[in-house]
Amino acid sequence: MKLLEDRIVKDGIVSAGNVLKVDCFLNHQIDVAFINELGKEFYRLFKDAGVNKILTIEASGIGIACLAAQHFNVPVVFAKKSKSKNIAGDVYVSKVTSFTHGTTHDVIVSKKFLNENDRVLILDDFLARGQALLGLIDLVEAAGAKVVGAGIVIEKSWQEGAALIREKGVRLESLARVESMDVETGVKFVKD
Amino acid sequence: MKLLEDRIVKDGIVSAGNVLKVDCFLNHQIDVAFINELGKEFYRLFKDAGVNKILTIEASGIGIACLAAQHFNVPVVFAKKSKSKNIAGDVYVSKVTSFTHGTTHDVIVSKKFLNENDRVLILDDFLARGQALLGLIDLVEAAGAKVVGAGIVIEKSWQEGAALIREKGVRLESLARVESMDVETGVKFVKD
Numbered sequence: 001m002k003l004l005e006d007r008i009v010k011d012g013i014v015s016a017g018n019v020l021k022v023d024c025f026l027n028h029q030i031d032v033a034f035i036n037e038l039g040k041e042f043y044r045l046f047k048d049a050g051v052n053k054i055l056t057i058e059a060s061g062i063g064i065a066c067l068a069a070q071h072f073n074v075p076v077v078f079a080k081k082s083k084s085k086n087i088a089g090d091v092y093v094s095k096v097t098s099f100t101h102g103t104t105h106d107v108i109v110s111k112k113f114l115n116e117n118d119r120v121l122i123l124d125d126f127l128a129r130g131q132a133l134l135g136l137i138d139l140v141e142a143a144g145a146k147v148v149g150a151g152i153v154i155e156k157s158w159q160e161g162a163a164l165i166r167e168k169g170v171r172l173e174s175l176a177r178v179e180s181m182d183v184e185t186g187v188k189f190v191k192d
Numbered sequence: 193m194k195l196l197e198d199r200i201v202k203d204g205i206v207s208a209g210n211v212l213k214v215d216c217f218l219n220h221q222i223d224v225a226f227i228n229e230l231g232k233e234f235y236r237l238f239k240d241a242g243v244n245k246i247l248t249i250e251a252s253g254i255g256i257a258c259l260a261a262q263h264f265n266v267p268v269v270f271a272k273k274s275k276s277k278n279i280a281g282d283v284y285v286s287k288v289t290s291f292t293h294g295t296t297h298d299v300i301v302s303k304k305f306l307n308e309n310d311r312v313l314i315l316d317d318f319l320a321r322g323q324a325l326l327g328l329i330d331l332v333e334a335a336g337a338k339v340v341g342a343g344i345v346i347e348k349s350w351q352e353g354a355a356l357i358r359e360k361g362v363r364l365e366s367l368a369r370v371e372s373m374d375v376e377t378g379v380k381f382v383k384d
Binding site: 023024028029030031032033035036058059062063065066067069070073074075076077078080109110112113 | 216255259268302
């Protein structure tokens with residue numbers, strides 16, 4: 001998606017340790033009008049998939065999911081990263097390792113909000129090693145629901161996540177696919 | 193706001209320990225069309241306040257903030273609850289105790305995203321003891337910016353948070369004000 005690639009080139013900052021900072025429009029400050037355009041694009045891609053629910057994971061997926069969900073006219077469910085008092089005991093659980101944060105945590109969703117009739121679109125901001133997305137797919141499958149696709153804002157295509165998701169037979173659509181990045185030379189995108 | 197009070201009566205569940213569960217529409221599953229109506233109401237209340245930025249805190253404030261921000265046509269900034277590798281070193285920090293989760297954590301926002309020209313509307317899902325909201329006000333004041341108001345979806349009016357916020361001279365607008373609640377008899381709202 002050219003609009004997104006242009007924005008990454010303009011405002012993204014590549015830092016040491018394979019970090020692409022897009023915190024001025026995506027995951028700390030949110031440019032709501034811009035993210036809404038990404039939401040429209042997800043709708044264009046998945047509008048015929050029979051989506052009745054959008055699943056994401058806290059925290060940075062929530063804004064994207066809510067803005068996209070308006071176009072699908074479906075609710076959002078966000079998976080939570082640790083058990084809190086406000087979650088019922090009856091939850092689906094998956095373990096996710098975050099390489100960004102150097103932690104492993106439970107990802108949970110209440111059984112009330114996923115069931116075997118659901119056709120779920122999973123949305124998230126980044127796909128790198130794929131652990132969060134695999135955890136979300138696990139939760140949907142545990143509920144007997146169907147993952148109709150996964151929509152990602154920025155894929156780091158040199159890491160294994162995208163291949164792992166496609167091996168599971170899940171349709172994956174990434175709005176920007178970063179082939180490589182470098183502190184000196186910036187971001188290079190996959191050519192379609 | 194009657195629409196919200198009716199929804200709380202219909203779908204909210206009062207549990208032991210002063211917990212009002214509204215996870216089927218507000219903070220686990222998000223009824224996006226409904227929350228957008230709350231966003232419109234926040235706009236009606238604060239449209240003349242010169243808001244140029246909406247601040248919230250991860251995770252459950254993000255959806256509300258993004259949906260409301262569309263009406264104000266301003267960006268959202270969400271404060272983060274712990275330091276991660278993706279946040280620049282240059283951050284404002286405040287300490288917040290969560291009684292719900294039984295923890296104290298740092299709440300941080302990058303200095304890039306708050307400055308002395310900002311007129312900030314703070315939005316969040318719940319106001320009870322007010323600790324999260326006071327932490328967010330601290331962050332705005334540390335930046336030399338102006339808090340033009342705080343918008344809350346559900347206020348637990350028998351707890352001290354609302355009074356603490358008003359004592360600081362901050363305009364507070366809560367869309368539903370719960371006077372009391374009980375596992376047996378349900379939720380009672382403050383009469384205006």
